[in-house]
Amino acid sequence: MFRAPPARFVVNGAEFDYAGDPRRTLLDFLRYDLALCGTKKGCDHGQCGACTVIVDGKRVNSCLTLAVMQDGCEITTIEGIGTPHHLSALQRAFIKHDGFQCGYCTPGQICSATALLQELRNGWPSIGEPDDDLRERMSGNLCRCGAYSNIIMAIREVIEEPAA
Template identity: 65%
Template structure:
């Protein structure tokens, strides 16, 4: 018999109680318990990025993380980034630049891009940079490298990069 474990996670600004099997993934907690189905289960092995969420502002694959590990932390899903009535700049850009085809990967792409823009602003280095001491540039190469953990089976990559780039060129 598995022990029941409790925790409180702040999901999209609201405290949510977790009570259950300590082996439950954060992804399953969000989708099945909280009915936040924007976060997708793609590969369930941390390889596709469809399940990307922010934990205290940093992107993670929620399929590889246990819900209980995030007691007291801030979790942001695609539902917490914008709404149909008030989309984020990235959400609007994905629509304007046709940054999706089937749309299955789009929530993870947008959540990951949201974190990526912050990482660039914080000056975090990546493998695309030539010298880690230099400030990262907002180049297509840099965007592609930083988004490489999010796969799109439809191949909408040029449009995804264009959407992200447009918000970086005009962050308003």
């Protein structure tokens, strides 16, 4: 089997090398090689957002990109955002506002919302009304249970809370 030239990247603060099958998606690398199973395989077509991770500060559907393409990149998965004993503000807000039901989409929702918060801090333009803007920015992440209003409430709470 053909092996790709080694790729080196940082995942949740730790360095990793990858020299495996060049056709392996980032999603499969994270789940099967690194055992980071928080990132979910939903549609495997980039339509649902369950596989969203953060690559160099930007939201990426990990099912649509290859692991070897991340050479030199910094990748953050849900496991890198908080821990069960030290949740991020966004994770706490999701719990407080019931921003999930079955929870399958939640890792992708939280990764996407984490990047969204950084986009807002960086001054990315808004489309108008705050909640409409948040809904538009989160439109790449689907929730089959329909927890959208609670997800928006959770994100809004983190936006509105004073900096610690």
